[in-house]
Every structure is written in C-alpha cells, then in structure tokens.
Amino acid sequence: METIRLDGAAIRTLLLGGVQGLRAHMEEINDLNVFPVPDGDTGVNMTKTLEGGLARLSDEDTLGGHLANFSRGCVLGARGNSGVILSQYIAGVAAAVADCESMDAAEFAKALEAGVARAYHAVANPVEGTILTVFRESSEYTAKNVTEDTTFEQLFEILIEQAQHTLAKTKEMLPVLAQADVVDSGGAGYLAMIVGMYDALSGKEILIGSFDEQAPVAKPAINYDLFTTDSPLEWGYCTEVLVRLQRAKGDPEAFDLEGFRASLEAKNCNSIVALRDGDVLKVHAHTMVPADVLLLCQQYGEYLEVKIENMSLQHSERTVAEQKKKKIHKPFGVIAVTSGEGMHALFTELGADIIIDGGQTSNPSAQDFVDAIGQLDVDHVIILPNNGNILLTAQQAADLCEGMDVRVVPTKSFPQGYAALAVFNGAIEDADEQVSDMTDAKEAVVSGEITYAIRDTVIGDVEVKKDESIGILEGELVCSCADEIEAMLAMIGAIEDIEDREILTLFVGEGVSEDERVAMTEAIEEAYEDLSVDVFVGGQKVYRYLIAVE
Numbered sequence: 001m002e003t004i005r006l007d008g009a010a011i012r013t014l015l016l017g018g019v020q021g022l023r024a025h026m027e028e029i030n031d032l033n034v035f036p037v038p039d040g041d042t043g044v045n046m047t048k049t050l051e052g053g054l055a056r057l058s059d060e061d062t063l064g065g066h067l068a069n070f071s072r073g074c075v076l077g078a079r080g081n082s083g084v085i086l087s088q089y090i091a092g093v094a095a096a097v098a099d100c101e102s103m104d105a106a107e108f109a110k111a112l113e114a115g116v117a118r119a120y121h122a123v124a125n126p127v128e129g130t131i132l133t134v135f136r137e138s139s140e141y142t143a144k145n146v147t148e149d150t151t152f153e154q155l156f157e158i159l160i161e162q163a164q165h166t167l168a169k170t171k172e173m174l175p176v177l178a179q180a181d182v183v184d185s186g187g188a189g190y191l192a193m194i195v196g197m198y199d200a201l202s203g204k205e206i207l208i209g210s211f212d213e214q215a216p217v218a219k220p221a222i223n224y225d226l227f228t229t230d231s232p233l234e235w236g237y238c239t240e241v242l243v244r245l246q247r248a249k250g251d252p253e254a255f256d257l258e259g260f261r262a263s264l265e266a267k268n269c270n271s272i273v274a275l276r277d278g279d280v281l282k283v284h285a286h287t288m289v290p291a292d293v294l295l296l297c298q299q300y301g302e303y304l305e306v307k308i309e310n311m312s313l314q315h316s317e318r319t320v321a322e323q324k325k326k327k328i329h330k331p332f333g334v335i336a337v338t339s340g341e342g343m344h345a346l347f348t349e350l351g352a353d354i355i356i357d358g359g360q361t362s363n364p365s366a367q368d369f370v371d372a373i374g375q376l377d378v379d380h381v382i383i384l385p386n387n388g389n390i391l392l393t394a395q396q397a398a399d400l401c402e403g404m405d406v407r408v409v410p411t412k413s414f415p416q417g418y419a420a421l422a423v424f425n426g427a428i429e430d431a432d433e434q435v436s437d438m439t440d441a442k443e444a445v446v447s448g449e450i451t452y453a454i455r456d457t458v459i460g461d462v463e464v465k466k467d468e469s470i471g472i473l474e475g476e477l478v479c480s481c482a483d484e485i486e487a488m489l490a491m492i493g494a495i496e497d498i499e500d501r502e503i504l505t506l507f508v509g510e511g512v513s514e515d516e517r518v519a520m521t522e523a524i525e526e527a528y529e530d531l532s533v534d535v536f537v538g539g540q541k542v543y544r545y546l547i548a549v550e
Helices: 008-024 026-030 042-054 063-077 080-096 105-122 131-145 152-173 175-180 185-201 208-212 257-266 290-298 317-326 341-350 366-374 391-400 414-422 431-444 484-493 514-527
Strands: 237-245 270-277 280-287 301-310 330-338 354-357 378-384 405-408 446-452 457-459 462-464 469-473 476-481 503-508 532-537 545-549
Touching (some): 008 042, 026 042, 042 063, 042 185, 063 391, 080 105, 131 152, 131 185, 152 175, 152 185, 175 457, 237 290, 290 301, 341 414, 341 503, 341 532, 366 391, 378 414, 414 503, 476 484, 484 514, 514 532
Parallel strands (some): 330 354, 330 378, 378 405
Antiparallel strands (some): 270 280, 446 545
C-alpha cells in the first residue's frame, strides 16, 4: 500500500517504529565506541531520549500535535550529547509542521531540513563525521529527490540509502573513527531509528508492549504517621502542574512567563520553576496553599497533570534533614553529577547541594536536572556535569529554566568537578566571579583515568590489547599495559609539566581491593617523591582509578 500523506495516526505509528528500531540495535550502537573502554552508552542515551517522547504520545491528536508532544518529551528526556542533538533535530522537525494535520513527502522533506538546522545550532562547534553529518546529507539528498508524487515509502528508501552512505563515510571523515575501525555511533543510532520508521510504514508488526517491559520502579513507602493530627504544616506542599494554555482564556503566544512567576511569588510561593514549551506550561512551586497555584494556572489554561505532595511526610530522617537544608534561601546552589557513595559524600562535603547519580554509562536526563533545579531556593544555580557526554544535557536543562540564573561549569570528569568545587566560595556574591574561579580551577587540574580495554585496537600511537590496563589523560589514550600500576605510572609520566606539579589526588573506584589500593598508592609515592598523594575511596563505576594532578 502506498502512503501519499501522513496524518496523526500514521505519524504515531512511525514514531513508535522509530523507537523500536533504536531499541532493537541499542547494544550494537553502544559497542561503536571509539575508545576500547566499557563505557559505550550512545545507544542507551538515544533510546531513552526517544522513550521520553514516547511517554507523551496520546491516542488522538493531529500530526503536528503528535510531533509537538513527542518533541517535548524528547527534549526533557534527552540524555548524553547524542540524545540532546537528536532531541533538537526532532524539535526542529516538529516546529516546522506544528500547524499541520497531515503532510505529503515533499513537506516532510522540508521539515527534515529544519531539523538539521536546529541540531547544528544546538552544538557550539559542530564536527563533521558525526550524527550531524548523517542528518544533513541524508536530509539534503532526500529534499532534492522527492516530488509531489513521491510516496513516503519512496522517501524513506531515499533517506535510508543516503544515511547508510554517509554513515559509512564517517569512518573516513574522522581519523579517530578510522583508527578504531568503527562508524559514528550517533549516526548509527539515527539510521536504526529511520529504518524502524520505514518498517512500521511498511506494515511490520510494532511490539508496542515491549516499551513497557521494564520492571516498574517501586516507590519508597510513605510513613503517614510522620504527619499526625497535631502536626503543624511546617513545610507546605510541593505542587507540580502541567497546563495547556487555552485561547479561550487569552492569547497563548502573548503569555507573560515573568509576570506569571511574579504572581506566584505574590502568593508566597517559593522554589518556583515555571517553564514554557510551546503552549504547555510546566509549574513547580512550594506553597502552603496548593489551591492558589491551581487557580492561578487555570486562569490561563486547563490541567494536563497535577501532583501535590505534603513535604512534611519524609521517607527517612536523612531525607528530612536534606529537605530542611534545601529550604534555606542562599545566593548559590550547586548540583553535581557523581558516581559512587564515596564520590557522593566527597562532593556533598565540598558544598554540593544536590547530587545526581550518573556518569559513564548512566547519563541523567534534562528532566533530572530541571527537577533538581526546582528543589533549590537560591539566586544562582551552578551545575557540574563532570562528564563530557552530559554537558549538552545540562545546558539544555539550563535553557529550559527561563528566568532563572543557571550556570554550567563545563567539567568533563570527576577530577575536574572536584577541583572546581574545591574553590567554590559561598561568601562570593558575584555569579560571574564564582563561575570564573571554578572554571579556572578545573582548567588548572590535569585529570586521568585508568580502566581496562574491551577489545584490541590502535588509537594514535598506542597499540591496545584486550583486557590490558589503559591510561586516558585529558581525554587522550596515552598507554596500554599488562599491569595497571605500570599503566598509572606511564600515564602520570605523560604529563608534560609533572615536575612542576605538587599534589596528586587518587580516586579509587568500585571493585578495587584494599591491597590493590595500598600497592597503587605506594608505587606512585615511590616513583614521584615530590608529589603529595591524597587518596579518596570514590567507588566510581567503569574507572578503577581517577587522578587529579595540581
């Protein structure tokens, strides 16, 4: 059956097929990692990003409405750089067809080019040979080769053919891909998505139920006895509302977000986060009277979701203490991404207000950051992503929080985040000065990682053998050795100005025994007598050891 036009029901089927296509190849995409380390997560990040969109699909809507809902979910659910770029691509497509009830192939091809433009705009320094190139070349080729008579089956055949061709070229375009003998993982994820869409269009069965196969997450039990007949409402209610702005109540395009926030403040609300995505308003506020928030929201539209929680009901004494701490208004609040109980404790001790568990293979979503920001009652929010693959997600979350001063210090590793947070000064009032000091501190430290290789390969001048210990210094593979102590010493020796450095902080990862930790520490101290060595048991995943050298 030939498809000449897509309507709301058809685009929903395509989107479901796209998610299924990515999920089916998720592990293969994870394995397309340049470095031979056990941290490939592109497939997971792209899949979870699309699943965020899937969660917002409704049964009945127009084509433009379906894509708007799907896009909104992808933007909030975006994980990792690949997920953020994909979400922006989808947002560009959705914006181009926002008012469409249906469309033909030529209109769809133009929308794909709008998605490309938005994706490129989202990246500060676009690199060719990545998912961006696969987006661009496949979309441009498709736009040139469709006519008003082209069917959608033909469009996807054209799109897929060019995406395959461009994906194969990525290995030639980026030397690092050629050396690792892999194609770009993000581009491979995009190809899997559009193949899944084509399969759905062609009538291949879509296992919609498979998207719900993950076991439900058990909610912590609430001890209702913590709020008795004599309990004062000390902390009020955490109130979250999702509202669709209505033309019957005003002009959604002219909605005054700043004025709305001011109205919430006038009603004695605090910890306010008000975000607008098209005609949907998302509100988070702490209030003694939830009805004040609900009535104000209903002046502009109607509820899509409402959640109200009594904040005096806490799940543990620790949660109670943390919640009380969050209620104190202060100039700065710090959100840090870390992995491992030791790392969590260390960053908390240094001044982080909220810890988001994550890192390699476990990238938080933009929604995770937005929720964390909403828990803070501060003038300025500072985010330490502590991973290069989380930077864009953190920035996307900051952009979503309009009207709030959210700064992202571009830390790409836990050692960089540690160095930045070590100079954080709560007494400083100027946000620019605070962020500048933290940025300078993270740039002054040299960070390194020790892990093991998962395959044979050659990266630069380093020949890597599977299961060997490898050293990665400032993102560059510098050594591969049979012994991890040998790898550590070689990595430290690769620091050009090591003789001018004074302090080495060693972060011990998950699975390292006490004997191994002692042996590593003693070896470093013996080889580099002028270095003062500090040791923290971080418990981080993937990397057995991390170092920060100052």
